[in-house]
Amino acid sequence: MHTLFQRLSLYFKLVRLDKPIGILLLLWPTLAALWIASGGKPDWQLVAIFSLGTVLMRSAGCAVNDYADRDFDRHVKRTAERPLTSGQISGKEALLVALTLALLSFALILPLNALTKQLSLAAVLIAASYPYFKRFFAIPQAYLGIAFGFGIPMAYAAVQNTLPSSAWILLIANIFWAVAYDTEYAMVDRDDDLKLGIKTSAITFGSYDVLAVMLCYAIAFVLIFLVGWQAGLRGWFTAGMSLALACAAYHYTLIRERDRMRCFAAFLHNNWLGAAIFAGIALDYALQ
Numbered sequence: 001m002h003t004l005f006q007r008l009s010l011y012f013k014l015v016r017l018d019k020p021i022g023i024l025l026l027l028w029p030t031l032a033a034l035w036i037a038s039g040g041k042p043d044w045q046l047v048a049i050f051s052l053g054t055v056l057m058r059s060a061g062c063a064v065n066d067y068a069d070r071d072f073d074r075h076v077k078r079t080a081e082r083p084l085t086s087g088q089i090s091g092k093e094a095l096l097v098a099l100t101l102a103l104l105s106f107a108l109i110l111p112l113n114a115l116t117k118q119l120s121l122a123a124v125l126i127a128a129s130y131p132y133f134k135r136f137f138a139i140p141q142a143y144l145g146i147a148f149g150f151g152i153p154m155a156y157a158a159v160q161n162t163l164p165s166s167a168w169i170l171l172i173a174n175i176f177w178a179v180a181y182d183t184e185y186a187m188v189d190r191d192d193d194l195k196l197g198i199k200t201s202a203i204t205f206g207s208y209d210v211l212a213v214m215l216c217y218a219i220a221f222v223l224i225f226l227v228g229w230q231a232g233l234r235g236w237f238t239a240g241m242s243l244a245l246a247c248a249a250y251h252y253t254l255i256r257e258r259d260r261m262r263c264f265a266a267f268l269h270n271n272w273l274g275a276a277i278f279a280g281i282a283l284d285y286a287l288q
Contacts, residue, residue, distance in 0.1 A: 007089075010083040010088050010089050011083075011089070011093075011097055013082070013083050014062065014063055014066060014082070014083045014084060014089065014094060014097060015058075015059035015060070015062045015063055015097065015101070016058075016059065016062045017059065021267075021268055021270075021271055022058050022061075022062070023054060023055050023058050023059075024271045024274065024275075025148060025178075025181065025270060025271065025274060026054045026057075026058050026148050026151060027051065027054045027274075028271075028274030028275055028277065028278045029148075029149055029151065029152055029170065029174050029177075029274065029278075030050050030051075030054055030151030030152060030154075030155055031047070031050070031051075031278050031282075032152075032170070032224075032277060032278045032281050033151065033152040033153075033155035033156060033167065033170055034046060034047060034050060034155040034158075034159065035278075035281050035282055035285060036166065036170075036227065036228070036231050036233075036281065037155055037156045037158075037159040037160055037167070038159045039231075039285070040281075040282070040284075040285020040286065040288070041285075042159070043159075046112075046155075046158055046159065049108050049109060049111075049112070049158075050151060050154070050155060050158075052108060053105045053108050053109065053151075054151060056101045056102070056104050056105040056108070057101070057102070057105050057123065057124075057127060059101050060097075060098040060099075060101035060102045060105065060127065061098075061127045061128075061130070061147065063094045063095070063097045063098035063101070064094075064095070064098045064127065064128050064131060065130070065131045066082055066083075066084045066085065066094055067084065067091050067094045067095055067098070067131075068131030068132055069085075069131055069134075070084055070085055070091060072196050072198060098128075102124055105120075106120060106124075109158075112158050113157065113158065113161050115157040115161055115162075115163075116154055116157040116158045119150070119153055119154045119157055120154060122150070123147070123150040123151075123154065126143070126146055126147045126150060127147045127150075130143055130144055130147050134198050134199055134200065135198075135199070136199065137199060138199055138201075138204045139179065139199075139200075139201045139204055140199060140200065140201070141178055141179045141182040141183060141186070141200070141201045142175055142178070142179055142201075144178050144182055145174050145175030145176070145177065145178030145179060145182075146171070146175060148174065148178050149170075149171045149174030149175060149178065150171075152167055152170045152171045152174060153167045153168070153171060155167075166227045166230065166231070169223050169226065169227050170223070170224065170227055172223060173219070173220045173221075173223035173224045173227075174220070176216040176217075176219045176220040176223070177216065177217070177220040177270075177274075179201055179212075179213075179216045180213045180214075180216035180217045180220065180248075180270075181266075181267050181270040182201065182267070183200075183201040183202050183205065183209060183212060183213050183216070184213060184251065184255055184263050184264075184266045184267040184270075185263075185264070185267040186200035186201055186202035186203070187202045187209060187255065187258060187260070187263040188260045188261075188263050188264045188267075189202075190202045190203060209255075209258075210252070210255055210256055210258070213251070213252075213255060214248070214252055217248040217251075218248075221241060221244065221245060221248075224241065224277060225241055228241070228280075228281065228284075232288075233280075233281060233284045233285070234284065235284065236280050236283035236284035236287060237280045237281055237283075237284040238280070239280055239283075240276050240277050240278070240279050240280015240281065240283070240284075241276075241277060241280060243276040243280070244273045244274075244276045244277050244280075247269060247270075247272055247273040247276060248273065250266075250269065251266040251269060251270075251273075254266040254269075
């Protein structure tokens with residue numbers, strides 16, 4: 001029997017709070033959307049709600065993902081020792097953790113408008129169904145991009161109570177960014193995924209995987225730049241985008257040989273790419 005502390009430690013690992021990269025990859029585009037939607041003056045209550053909500057929903061998504069993949073993960077070296085896969089916690093526990101976190105996340109947005117609440121329900125359905133897309137969808141990373149980027153339309157809804165075209169353009173940009181970074185991630189597990197019959201973009205793109213990653217970065221950058229320019233962002237925003245472009249160029253040097261550890265390093269480095277874009281947006285508004 002585990003002590004309470006040991007049990008909580010297992011839950012902590014289940015929801016990947018020991019590996020915050022996923023939270024950050026959700027947080028940067030969500031914050032960017034909040035800043036642009038509010039003209040650089042977001043309500044700090046909204047910033048707190050969306051920041052904490054991002055942590056809760058990403059954590060819930062990890063628990064659902066591990067439940068869905070429990071029969072696959074035991075055959076993958078990198079995931080075989082996860083708490084659910086290794087049998088340290090049960091499937092029912094994982095689902096209960098996910099449900100608790102999702103309810104806490106929904107409680108956060110109760111003070112917000114009806115449109116935001118409606119979008120939150122869609123966000124939960126998308127996050128819960130993503131793990132099963134790997135069974136049949138050739139590029140599940142695109143669906144992941146929707147799940148990871150749904151904070152964007154929710155941010156616009158919370159600020160403006162409407163969904164302008166810029167919200168959808170930023171969401172599309174996030175889809176391409178997610179395909180880029182999660183293909184880098186999938187390149188790490190490609191051999192295992194081929195054996196298990198799991199579909200990933202790294203497998204679908206084949207020998208064109210590196211080219212596809214760089215094209216996805218390029219499309220994401222163009223779309224983000226168009227939205228920012230239309231919003232009146234100039235100098236600091238351009239500097240942030242330039243720094244993000246430099247990050248993408250660095251990722252190319254990491255993934256071009258398809259070495260597992262270097263591909264994983266490129267994936268992790270996307271935190272700095274997202275941070276650069278947000279910092280450019282925030283600084284540009286602050287110094288106007």
